[in-house]
Structure formats: C-alpha cells, structure tokens
Amino acid sequence: HNPNAFVAIVGCYAQLKPEEIANIPGVGAVLGAAEKFRLAEILSELELPEPGATAGPGRVFASPISAAHEFHPAQSLGERTRTFLKVQDGCDYSCSFCTIPLARGASRSGSVASVVERVEKLASQGVQEVVLTGVNLGDFGIQGPERERRENFTQLVEALDKVEGMRRYRISSCEPNLLTDEIIQTVAASQRFMPHFHLPLQSGSDKILGLMRRRYRRALYADRVPRIKELMPHAGIGVDVIVGFPGETEADFLETYQFLNELPISYLHVFPYSERANTLAPTLAGRVPERVRTERTTQLRSLSEKKKRAFYEQHAGFETEVLFEDDVTDGRVEGYTPNYIRVAAKYDPLLVGEIRPLRLTQVNALGLMEAEEVGILA
Known part of the structure; x- marks a missing residue:
C-alpha cells in the first residue's frame, strides 16, 4: 500500500536471527527482545532513507537475550x-x-x-x-x-x-x-x-x-x-x-x-x-x-x-451464559460459554458485547452450538 513505508521488524524471530532478517529487501530495522519496547525512541534517532533511495541491509538493534x-x-x-x-x-x-x-x-x-x-x-x-x-x-x-x-x-x-x-x-x-x-x-x-x-x-x-x-x-x-x-x-x-x-x-x-x-x-x-x-x-x-x-x-x-x-x-439442553463478540459472520454472531463452548446465534446488534442467558440446543453443521433465549438465570 505504501512503497515508501519504513519497515521495522520485531518479535521472536528478530531476536533469534536479526542479521538474516536485516538482509531481506525492504527491511529498515530489526529490534530484539529488549529493544522492541524502545521502538519509537530508536526510530526517532534513525536517519530514514529518502523515498525511492536504494537502501542497504536494515539496521540491527538486538542485544543478547540476557539484556x-x-x-x-x-x-x-x-x-x-x-x-x-x-x-x-x-x-x-x-x-x-x-x-x-x-x-x-x-x-x-x-x-x-x-x-x-x-x-x-x-x-x-x-x-x-x-x-x-x-x-x-x-x-x-x-x-x-x-x-x-x-x-x-x-x-x-x-x-x-x-x-x-x-x-x-x-x-x-x-x-x-x-x-x-x-x-x-x-x-x-x-x-x-x-x-x-x-x-x-x-x-x-x-x-x-x-x-x-x-x-x-x-x-x-x-x-x-x-x-x-x-x-x-x-x-x-x-x-x-x-x-x-x-x-x-x-x-x-x-x-x-x-x-x-x-x-x-x-x-x-x-x-x-x-x-x-x-x-x-x-x-x-x-x-x-x-x-x-x-x-x-x-x-x-x-x-x-x-x-x-x-x-x-x-451440554445440549443446559442453561448458561454466553458472551457474544464483535465479529459477524454470514448473518450470525458468535460467542463463548464459561466452559468455552462456541455458540452461534442469529445476528442481533443488541447481542454484541453482551453476556446473555441462553439454553444450548444442538450442534450445527459447522460444529457450533446453537442456542435459544431463556430469560434471566437465577
């Protein structure tokens, strides 16, 4: 999306093999496990290449893991x-x-x-x-x-x-x-x-x-x-x-x-x-x-x-509570019971982000549990 973007790599791989990553075309900097939390500070001190300029290997900032x-x-x-x-x-x-x-x-x-x-x-x-x-x-x-x-x-x-x-x-x-x-x-x-x-x-x-x-x-x-x-x-x-x-x-x-x-x-x-x-x-x-x-x-x-x-x-037939998530897939909203059963329900904006009492009914073709409303649980 932006050919002129500056790319900095962090994470486990960056700590284990920083030099290898630095030689990947387009990588501007590699930060190890201790340095990644100083990302903004390090980038502010770097002299970034001009757009379109040919860049060499990325700069490596990776201390021994003991740091x-x-x-x-x-x-x-x-x-x-x-x-x-x-x-x-x-x-x-x-x-x-x-x-x-x-x-x-x-x-x-x-x-x-x-x-x-x-x-x-x-x-x-x-x-x-x-x-x-x-x-x-x-x-x-x-x-x-x-x-x-x-x-x-x-x-x-x-x-x-x-x-x-x-x-x-x-x-x-x-x-x-x-x-x-x-x-x-x-x-x-x-x-x-x-x-x-x-x-x-x-x-x-x-x-x-x-x-x-x-x-x-x-x-x-x-x-x-x-x-x-x-x-x-x-x-x-x-x-x-x-x-x-x-x-x-x-x-x-x-x-x-x-x-x-x-x-x-x-x-x-x-x-x-x-x-x-x-x-x-x-x-x-x-x-x-x-x-x-x-x-x-x-x-x-x-x-x-x-x-x-x-x-x-x-757990079919059990009454429990489900916390519904933000994601909507194919007209349904999904969430989890306390014991991690994934439940699917017809999309309703009022369900999103809410914990609702439901009765679990059956497992559908997608392997998700279906449910129906039962009112307030005791």
Missing part, C-alpha cells in the same frame, strides 16, 4: 468484549524442542497490584472478559532486576477475583506442574474465573516427556485433569500435543493416543514436531519421517473433533 530482564505489560487493542492481558514473560525451562527462552529471555512479571490496576481500568472501559497470558503463566511472580520471587500465580488469581466490574477471566495456558490444587480450588469457588483450562501435555509417553525435558510425567497430568472435573464437572479442558518428536515410536504414539482418548478433555491443539535451530531435540536419535508426523497429526486432530463434539453434545 531482556525488564517486564513490559501489554494487552490486545480494539476489542470491546475480550482483552488479552500479558502478565508474565520469558521462561526458565529448558524443553529440548523450544527456542522461547532464547527468544524471550528469563521468566519475569509485574506485581499483583499492577495487574489489578490494569484490570480495573479495563473494567471501567467496558471490557467484559480478560484472558491472562504469558510465556509461562503459572510461573508468575518473579520481579525486579534481582529476579526475586515476590508473589505467585495463586495470589494473582485471588486478587483479580475481587475486582469489581470485571465479569470474566480466563487462564490462557498453564503448565500442569504449576497448576496447583490451590489454583484449581480457587477457580472452582470463583464466580469470575471461567471453568476453562488449557494444559500442555505434549506427549502421553513418559519416555518422550523425558526426552523433551518436561517437568512432569503422565501420572501428574492424569491427576490434574480428574481433579478439575471433580470440582468443576462441566469444565472445558484443552490440551497441547506434539507428535513425531525424535524417538517417538508407533508404540509411544499409541500410548499418547490412548491416554488422551481416556481423559475427560474437550479439545486438542495438535502440532507436528518441527526442528528448531539451537535446540537439543534435532540431535536426538530416531528422527520421525515427515509422512509419519503428518499421519499422526491427522489421527489426533480427528480425535480432537470427536472429543469436542461429544463435549458440546453433553
């Missing part, structure tokens, strides 16, 4: 119904497949008080739901240049639950070893935290979990999911899985498939393993062919569809 030690809060913009609020960044784990610690640095976060202040402001602006996000969200609480653990995620959840005016919260994702029973109980007792959890599993094989350098084994995961269901029988539970990891045999994959099939979960996010530079995993023996990775991905995604449909159908 990214400050926490910078962020939130999604332009959404009236749901806001994604970053409360934690970085990761101290060393999973063998992951480059995030190299791209985002060590775990760090703001204070409980600072998050509460931001949520109070969002509530005053009419935001109905806040999704708490972070690279390793459950590790919330490491603060300051000394990286002291001053608070924890449970304290954050308890404090946010007391904020007047915010109707809903969701926990975007939490490592199973960090999802304590205390957190589960707090969410179960809350009227504001939704009964919806997303727990990365990655593999149902203890052998593969060990090769991945994950900080739990399947027994812990097999304990967490039933505990959630014990306290919140209708909770929606999503799972991340990686298939085709080096060393994953057919028996290992079937172990994962059977484990997931038996768990009372609602949906899966399935990823075929992808090699990443500067990680341990590509050096491991037993590389799984791309074709096999694709086949296993297809099988688990099929299982996900079955799980999701069964979860939806279990």
Whole structure:
C-alpha cells in the first residue's frame, strides 16, 4: 500500500536471527527482545532513507537475550468484549524442542497490584472478559532486576477475583506442574474465573516427556485433569500435543493416543514436531519421517473433533451464559460459554458485547452450538 513505508521488524524471530532478517529487501530495522519496547525512541534517532533511495541491509538493534530482564505489560487493542492481558514473560525451562527462552529471555512479571490496576481500568472501559497470558503463566511472580520471587500465580488469581466490574477471566495456558490444587480450588469457588483450562501435555509417553525435558510425567497430568472435573464437572479442558518428536515410536504414539482418548478433555491443539535451530531435540536419535508426523497429526486432530463434539453434545439442553463478540459472520454472531463452548446465534446488534442467558440446543453443521433465549438465570 505504501512503497515508501519504513519497515521495522520485531518479535521472536528478530531476536533469534536479526542479521538474516536485516538482509531481506525492504527491511529498515530489526529490534530484539529488549529493544522492541524502545521502538519509537530508536526510530526517532534513525536517519530514514529518502523515498525511492536504494537502501542497504536494515539496521540491527538486538542485544543478547540476557539484556531482556525488564517486564513490559501489554494487552490486545480494539476489542470491546475480550482483552488479552500479558502478565508474565520469558521462561526458565529448558524443553529440548523450544527456542522461547532464547527468544524471550528469563521468566519475569509485574506485581499483583499492577495487574489489578490494569484490570480495573479495563473494567471501567467496558471490557467484559480478560484472558491472562504469558510465556509461562503459572510461573508468575518473579520481579525486579534481582529476579526475586515476590508473589505467585495463586495470589494473582485471588486478587483479580475481587475486582469489581470485571465479569470474566480466563487462564490462557498453564503448565500442569504449576497448576496447583490451590489454583484449581480457587477457580472452582470463583464466580469470575471461567471453568476453562488449557494444559500442555505434549506427549502421553513418559519416555518422550523425558526426552523433551518436561517437568512432569503422565501420572501428574492424569491427576490434574480428574481433579478439575471433580470440582468443576462441566469444565472445558484443552490440551497441547506434539507428535513425531525424535524417538517417538508407533508404540509411544499409541500410548499418547490412548491416554488422551481416556481423559475427560474437550479439545486438542495438535502440532507436528518441527526442528528448531539451537535446540537439543534435532540431535536426538530416531528422527520421525515427515509422512509419519503428518499421519499422526491427522489421527489426533480427528480425535480432537470427536472429543469436542461429544463435549458440546453433553451440554445440549443446559442453561448458561454466553458472551457474544464483535465479529459477524454470514448473518450470525458468535460467542463463548464459561466452559468455552462456541455458540452461534442469529445476528442481533443488541447481542454484541453482551453476556446473555441462553439454553444450548444442538450442534450445527459447522460444529457450533446453537442456542435459544431463556430469560434471566437465577
């Protein structure tokens, strides 16, 4: 749209391979993880090329990742119904497949008080739901240049639950070893935290979990999911899985498939393993062919569809509340129940951005739940 626009690149890739990006034609500057928060300052000091001038490689502003030690809060913009609020960044784990610690640095976060202040402001602006996000969200609480653990995620959840005016919260994702029973109980007792959890599993094989350098084994995961269901029988539970990891045999994959099939979960996010530079995993023996990775991905995604449909159908006839979003598709408006069932209704401008009591009726051809109005819930 504007051939003379100045292009600055930020993000994980910019931290990992800044020189490579700088040589892409049209890139004017590359900012690393620490520098991206100084974007306006850096651009104001740059001597920008004249329109039409031949430019060389872009300028690189990327410190070693150890320089990214400050926490910078962020939130999604332009959404009236749901806001994604970053409360934690970085990761101290060393999973063998992951480059995030190299791209985002060590775990760090703001204070409980600072998050509460931001949520109070969002509530005053009419935001109905806040999704708490972070690279390793459950590790919330490491603060300051000394990286002291001053608070924890449970304290954050308890404090946010007391904020007047915010109707809903969701926990975007939490490592199973960090999802304590205390957190589960707090969410179960809350009227504001939704009964919806997303727990990365990655593999149902203890052998593969060990090769991945994950900080739990399947027994812990097999304990967490039933505990959630014990306290919140209708909770929606999503799972991340990686298939085709080096060393994953057919028996290992079937172990994962059977484990997931038996768990009372609602949906899966399935990823075929992808090699990443500067990680341990590509050096491991037993590389799984791309074709096999694709086949296993297809099988688990099929299982996900079955799980999701069964979860939806279990709730047909239930009365619940739905927060409808701004987007309108083919004459319908969509939203989510507390336990993350996606509901479609005929477009009505009065529904947008509102939480409405509805009765869930049936799953339609698009895999969305249909609903009808029932009046005010008790």
